[in-house]
Amino acid sequence: MLNVTITESAQKYLAGLLEKQNCEGIGIRMFVSDPGTPKAETCIAYSRPGEHNEEDMVVEYDAFSAYFEQRSIAFLDEAKVDFAEDKFGGQLTIRAPNSRLPNVNDDSPIEDRINYLLYNEINPGLASHGGVVSLSEMDEGFAVLEFGGGCQGCSAVSMTLKEGVEKTLMEKIPELKGVRDVTDHTDTSNAYM
Structure with missing residues (x-):
């Protein structure tokens, strides 16, 4: 089960970035590279139509679709994507407290x-x-x-x-x-x- 929060301010910011890509149907894809290790990194990338994997979990937001890599879902548990405005424009932050946890079982890749x-x-x-x-x-x-x-x-x-x-x-x-x-x-x- 997916437990990821993308705040309203982050959705607005991401929608603005996606709009600038001039690509009909572009969305975002969220995944963790090197999940369950100290090197784990939580990533958000552009996902043009057809670029996501078939097994990705899709969540429809007001302005875009978000694709979540199946393998990363357990490591994205309790993740939060937020955008805070500041005098330099603002900053998108991704907090994924479980990305480095060794959340591995016999069914894991x-x-x-x-x-x-x-x-x-x-x-x-x-x-x-x-x-x-x-x-x-x-x-x-x-x-x-x-x-x-x-x-x-x-x-x-x-x-x-x-x-x-x-x-x-x-x-x-x-x-x-x-x-x-x-x-x-x-x-x-x-x-x-």
Whole structure:
């Protein structure tokens, strides 16, 4: 169930922006990138006719349609979009208190489940060495991971990848085929010594 508030002042402001686009039937699309992780960002983008996804939830406002990405709905719970006028014109603010919460279950997309494990189980262990790992992309059932911080340039990273990260992910996400590393470990500029 969608629980997002777009205040009247925000609706008026967004309607004005949409009007300037000179596009019949243009609306907005709201989604969270990297949901359930510390990097989560709540976004509002223009949505021209035909640009939204079929599974998006559509809400009709007085002046426009808003499309909410299905995958983001749980992370948009209690979100509020507001517009406050000031002497410089004003500012649109988006508050989504649940965008970073690890709101993940067995039915969540595989990317969300991998991110949840990386941020909540794997990264706390790597942090002691100043390291961090993140999901770069999914490639034919393989999680392509990117190591950063102290892990970048570290000679033990391939062991960490196979023995630690891959083992943990494969145990908890059985449909995962494996993991790959995209990080270039020849760059030792930030390596932990």
